[in-house]
Amino acid sequence: MHTVTTVEFMRHFGRYHDEAKKSPITLTKHGRPSVVVLPVELYEKLRGHADPRRVYKAGEMPDELATMFLEQLEKDSAEHQASADE
Known part of the structure; x- marks a missing residue:
């Protein structure tokens, strides 16, 4: 900028x-x-x-946001699994 x-x-x-x-x-x-x-x-x-605080009904979340949401869930899940394995 x-x-x-x-x-x-x-x-x-x-x-x-x-x-x-x-x-x-x-x-x-x-x-x-x-x-x-x-x-x-x-x-x-x-x-x-x-x-940015918005509530969506099931199936209403915009694709871009749903993709971002799922990627973060997968990352958090992998981190949680890695810490549980230690």
Whole structure:
């Protein structure tokens, strides 16, 4: 993620506007991060998943999440089995 000062961002708004459409830019004020400018698609994605705590009925979990969930279960199971064997 690119970081620029707020003053620099304002001076070269067009350049950073185009850059922010590709990936987020952190703006700093007095040397501290204060704002992140990000592509609208990423904002919409984040906004739609603001609260990661979501309950799904059986069979409703999105494929991507189900795959991630099963991979983690398999990893945890293998780690548990390895520690039980020791």
